[in-house]
Amino acid sequence: MTSASQPLAGATVAFDLDGTLVDTAPDLIGTLNVLLADEGLAPLPLAEARPFIGNGARWMIERGFQAAGQMLTPARSQALFDRFIDHYREHIADESRPFPGCESALLVLREAGARLCVCTNKRTELSVALLDRLGLSPHFDAIVGADLAPAIKPDARHLQTAIAAAGGDIRRAVLVGDAAPDAGAARAAGAGLILVTFGYTAIPPADLHPDILADSFDEIPDACLRLLGACGARTETL
Numbered sequence: 570m571t572s573a574s575q576p577l578a579g580a581t582v583a584f585d586l587d588g589t590l591v592d593t594a595p596d597l598i599g600t601l602n603v604l605l606a607d608e609g610l611a612p613l614p615l616a617e618a619r620p621f622i623g624n625g626a627r628w629m630i631e632r633g634f635q636a637a638g639q640m641l642t643p644a645r646s647q648a649l650f651d652r653f654i655d656h657y658r659e660h661i662a663d664e665s666r667p668f669p670g671c672e673s674a675l676l677v678l679r680e681a682g683a684r685l686c687v688c689t690n691k692r693t694e695l696s697v698a699l700l701d702r703l704g705l706s707p708h709f710d711a712i713v714g715a716d717l718a719p720a721i722k723p724d725a726r727h728l729q730t731a732i733a734a735a736g737g738d739i740r741r742a743v744l745v746g747d748a749a750p751d752a753g754a755a756r757a758a759g760a761g762l763i764l765v766t767f768g769y770t771a772i773p774p775a776d777l778h779p780d781i782l783a784d785s786f787d788e789i790p791d792a793c794l795r796l797l798g799a800c801g802a803r804t805e806t807l
Contacts, residue, residue, distance in 0.1 A: 575682030580797040581737025582678055583728060583760075585746035586689035586696055587622050588768030590671055591703065594619050595664035597626075600657040601633045604649055610637040620771035623748045625690045625715055626653055654695075661695065662702035668767060670786030675708040677790040683797075686711040688731035690721045690750060710735035723753025728760060743780075743796050745789060752777040761796040763789065 587593045594615060601621075602612035613636055621632040627650050634641050634649075641649065678685060686709055689696050693714030700706040711734035718727040732742045743761035744751055747768020755762035764779035765786075775782055781792040 575680075576794060576798055577678065578682030579738070579741055580682070580793070581684040581686065581732050581735050581742040582793050582797075583686045583688040583731050583735075583742060583744045585623075585722075585744070585748075585751050585768075586687055586691055586699070588619075588747040588770070589668075589745060589751075589765055590687070590705065591665050591667050591699065593665040593699070594622060594769060596657065596660055596662065597622055597629065599664070600653055600660060601629060603656055604630065604653060605633065605637055607652075608634075608639075610634070610639065613637065619769045622769040623690060623750055625721065626650060626657070626692075654692075658695065658698065661699050665699065665703070667703055667705060668765075668786060670789075672705065672708070674786040674789045675705070678793060679708065681790065681794070683793065684710045684735045684737045686713065686731045686735035686737070688713055688722065688728050688744065688754070690715045690727075693717050710737075722750035723757065725754055725757035725759075728754040728758045732758075732760075741797060743793055745783075745793075747774065748772070749777060752779065763792050763796070765789075 584590050598615050598618045605612055621629045630649050631641055691714050693716050696712050696714045713731035713734050715721045718730045720726050728744055729739050732739045739758055744755040745763045747765050748770035749772055762779045763781045763783055764774040766774050766784050780796055783789055783792055
């Protein structure tokens with residue numbers, strides 16, 4: 570049963586990580602640029618490389634090298650991926666920071682009774698390490714990266730796995746994300762979809778047709794209430 574004091578009791582809010590909870594672009598692109606420099610290639614500007622984030626490190630590396638004028642063979646891609654992970658692990662939170670208002674919104678959602686989880690195409694060990702460093706891990710009932718799901722976003726099974734790991738029900742769940750993989754996963758799973766406008770995406774978030782578009786974390790708790798309010802189901806589609 571829900572109550573006035575906990576209107577989101579029984580609901581689950583899943584969050585993407587890179588570009589949604591945390592501005593990780595400086596450290597991710599910084600590591601990519603280390604690889605490019607080691608290979609004698611020019612670094613990529615942050616703004617150019619930001620849309621490469623969101624489908625996992627391997628995809629980002631391949632897109633980054635393609636933008637620098639080189640196509641990667643599978644063997645070279647694997648070697649670069651291994652080097653990327655080693656470097657990134659050591660520099661995972663040099664400059665990465667939660668987006669403004671993130672932690673306050675998480676606290677409000679938990680106080681309203683919601684379960685919270687992370688559903689990210691980042692590897693789980695790296696996701697946990699980053700969230701630990703930033704002090705955000707205690708807010709989440711589950712953190713499910715690419716390696717803990719049968720398939721990664723936009724596959725519905727990734728979101729379904731994350732919601733289940735948090736003890737939630739996909740029928741009363743919302744995914745907060747920033748890009749096409751999030752939109753695809755939420756729609757395929759039948760969950761609500763909130764997209765933020767400040768993340769990493771080559772496609773304008775509005776063109777992905779979320780239920781609600783949010784310009785800041787200050788809007789997230791109310792957006793979740795509108796979609797997952799005390800009636801026990803999503804109440805509004807915008």
